[in-house]
Amino acid sequence: MQCPDCGDTRTRVIDTETSTDGSSVRRRRECQRCSFRFTTYERPEWDSLQVKKRDGSIEPFERGKLRVGIKRAVEKREVTDDAVTAIVDAVENSLQDRQTRIINSSLIGELVSEQLRDVDKVAYIRFVSVYKAFSEPEEFLRELDAVLDAEVDDFEPPS
Ligand SMILES: [Zn+2]
Structure with a gap:
């Protein structure tokens, strides 16, 4: 997953949380280069x-x-x-x-x-x-x- 701030691909997941209805997963990520933190949502296609x-x-x-x-x-x-x-x-x-x-x-x-x-x-x-x-x-x-x-x-x- 690319960092939205610096574009580096080395990001790591620091927190994972499943939505209450179970339909999506929310992940908190941190860029290993610039330490920018962002959230991604993962759901079935x-x-x-x-x-x-x-x-x-x-x-x-x-x-x-x-x-x-x-x-x-x-x-x-x-x-x-x-x-x-x-x-x-x-x-x-x-x-x-x-x-x-x-x-x-x-x-x-x-x-x-x-x-x-x-x-x-x-x-x-x-x-x-x-x-x-x-x-x-x-x-x-x-x-x-x-x-x-x-x-x-x-x-x-x-x-
Ligand atoms: Zn970054």
């Missing part, structure tokens, strides 16, 4: 991911929130908890692979719906109707048609 919402505000990505959104969509459907976790994992991995650390909420919505579409069609429709916030019933019906069409395309007649 994942925590630095931010979500840009439709209204333009930015908030940290939370796996729990994603999970709640999916759970709501699969309510009373035969979708196991493991399947929900698998969707959360898949979406999270996909976001992690991206260069950008600020993710549009609409992208997350698309990734989730892609996954849900394969798992449960009803849950998929419920989910997209929320994340796309359909303003017109026609929009909703178009989406529904697209799903039903895809289902017919997927159908393979027995040979």
